Amino acid sequence: MGHMTRDIPIPWRGHDRAGRNLELRAGVARDAPRYLELLHVLVSETRNMLQTAADPLPDASSQRSTIDGLARRDNAVCVVASRGGQPGKSVLLGCATLIGGRSRATLHAAELAMGVRREAWGGGIGGALLDACLTWARKGSILTRVSLQVYADNPAAIALYLSRGFELEGRHRNYARHGEERIDLIGMGISLLPGAAQ
Numbered sequence: 362m363g364h365m366t367r368d369i370p371i372p373w374r375g376h377d378r379a380g381r382n383l384e385l386r387a388g389v390a391r392d393a394p395r396y397l398e399l400l401h402v403l404v405s406e407t408r409n410m411l412q413t414a415a416d417p418l419p420d421a422s423s424q425r426s427t428i429d430g431l432a433r434r435d436n437a438v439c440v441v442a443s444r445g446g447q448p449g450k451s452v453l454l455g456c457a458t459l460i461g462g463r464s465r466a467t468l469h470a471a472e473l474a475m476g477v478r479r480e481a482w483g484g485g486i487g488g489a490l491l492d493a494c495l496t497w498a499r500k501g502s503i504l505t506r507v508s509l510q511v512y513a514d515n516p517a518a519i520a521l522y523l524s525r526g527f528e529l530e531g532r533h534r535n536y537a538r539h540g541e542e543r544i545d546l547i548g549m550g551i552s553l554l555p556g557a558a559q
């Protein structure tokens with residue numbers, strides 16, 4: 362599976378579905394304030410992320426180190442989407458991180474997290490971010506598996522992941538709590554190996 366992934370090397374410049382400029386590139390330390398602004402928007406616009414608007418975000422300097430740290434690792438990547446322009450100046454429309462494990466047993470296994478600003482939904486940006494992460498992972502020789510967790514009531518994200526070859530792997534019942542509401546969390550995963558084994 363996974364045949365639907367487009368090859369999107371980073372950096373990449375092209376257009377979204379509406380014909381507007383779209384640039385995908387690795388996040389850099391200078392993006393930290395814009396990145397935090399994006400995270401604030403993502404956790405405020407929906408309750409589809411595990412982090413919520415009530416949780417504190419890091420300050421700019423620790424966000425800079427986080428982005429820097431990811432850039433230095435060979436089993437992790439942080440991809441940001443914008444209309445182009447200078448890092449630090451350009452508003453970020455979406456982001457995706459792929460973070461591989463730190464132990465010998467889990468170096469090959471990365472967790473994906475992503476989000477796109479609501480105003481930009483439906484433009485192909487989420488798909489492009491995911492394709493860029495999978496392209497990056499396939500080009501390297503370390504990651505052979507990507508997994509993620511998604512709320513069971515988030516059909517847009519689940520459809521996106523299924524379309525790129527992710528499979529449903531399990532369900533944590535009533536995992537997340539939002540007020541009185543309890544939401545199941547679905548585990549999904551994809552093997553990056555040519556065969557079936559992960």
Ligand SMILES: CC(C)(COP(=O)(O)OP(=O)(O)OC[C@H]1O[C@@H](n2cnc3c(N)ncnc32)[C@H](O)[C@@H]1OP(=O)(O)O)[C@@H](O)C(=O)NCCC(=O)NCCS
Pocket residue numbers: 403407409410475476477478481482483484485486487488489509510511512515516517518520521524
């Ligand atoms: C899920 C999300 C990342 C999709 O981003 P997007 O830029 O709107 O996605 P795209 O326009 O690239 O669409 C890609 C695919 O997603 C699926 N999709 C997107 N919106 C959908 C919707 N409203 N209903 C069903 N499927 C949808 C489709 O499979 C679509 O395929 P298509 O390109 O053939 O239409 C975005 O809605 C988002 O950030 N939501 C809030 C945060 C979130 O849910 N993050 C994921 C947490 S696990």
